[in-house]
Amino acid sequence: EVTYNVLIHGLCERSRMEEAFELFSKMDGDDCTPTVRTYTILISALCGEGRTEEAFSLVDKMREKGCLPNVHTYTVLIDGLCKESRLEEAESILKEISVKGLVPSVITYNALIDGYCKKGKVDSAFSIMQMMESNGCQPNTRTYNELICGFCKATKAHRAMGLLNKMLENGITPNLITYNSLIDGMCKEGHIDNAFRMIDLMDSNGLVADVWTYSTLIDALCKDGRMEEAYSLFNSLGGRGIKANEVIYTALIDAECKAGHIGIACSLLEKMVSVGCEPNFCTYNAVLDGLSKESKMQDALSVMNEMEEKGVQADVITNTILISGMLKKGLIVDAKMIWDQMVSSGCKPDVFTYTTFIRAYCNIGKLDDAEKLITEMHKEGVHPDTVTYNTLIGGCTKMGLIDQAFHFLKCMMDAKCKPD
């Protein structure tokens, strides 16, 4: 039975699910009974592939066979639900654990806390931490890191700092991730210089800034237009024993593109390749956006070919960038072609892609087509957001169709979308 579990685990790790289930079904014939562990391995793998419903039916199946889920099993389920943004269900499983007389572990709580943080619901995450403390479960470094990151993403770096102090008081050791999150939070709130001071604080705690730290700082300098400082920090990396990675190059390339310096961006792209740093899809997307905004669609298409030759998969963002570029030149047919290619390659358009098209239809006065897209979005389960409605409303007002504009405002409210 142990042998089976090890093998099944190995197959699942390589996402060879079919084979894993085949082995699983052979167990009985071999006089082996699957245990909670066997089921948990499979349930975890199913959740990891987004097959949550199958995971739940496996849970039912194990119960039928008289095998009860343990804390590990429940934790896997909570994690899976969180990854699908099904937070209420995740929290109800946490309750179920206690009802069944089991005790949730730190990992169980952390899974839920991370889920809430990733959804921007930091306050709910925070109350889970309070709940775990009152249940006698001590938050660990990871718990604090998730919350600190959550507060930073919610532009509440002050609350994050408060948590840093709390963890120090409680004797929980911050690590690089803790500080890197804080540095990012401070940068995003415009306090770049304070962020640099955090490096000293790290030093005094025996932590040495890493690539993540520097990429955060370099990106912040870039976005603030402080390119000279960004480059001098970039050039200092070698002396610190750090090798610039694709994230750092992408930050620089993006900034150069946005400043209209496509030539510099392209030479950075060449440079990174020559020093053995492989561009990834973000890098290419940054370049493509630069070219696209300058209406250099020919160049953009050849960069996209290069991307594919290198085996870098184009994603929704890549396609949206190209579609947007085509539409800005009025090339609706080409834009539609890219759309179709994207869909047939199994990549689904998202809110951004739809909104891009809606804007184009508004600009040429085809409000009915724009409205059709909204209907299609609902059908596809892609929810129009504030920007989508703003685009539509803006299109109406430009054409003097004030009543139409109010009509869409009403649609917006009906869809429980907040006007800004």
Add this chain to the structure above:
RNA sequence: GUGCAACCUAAUGGUGCA
């Protein structure tokens, strides 16, 4: 004494703005 759980941090795309 061997097998199950949270991959916690950085870079890329859509509207409008005097």
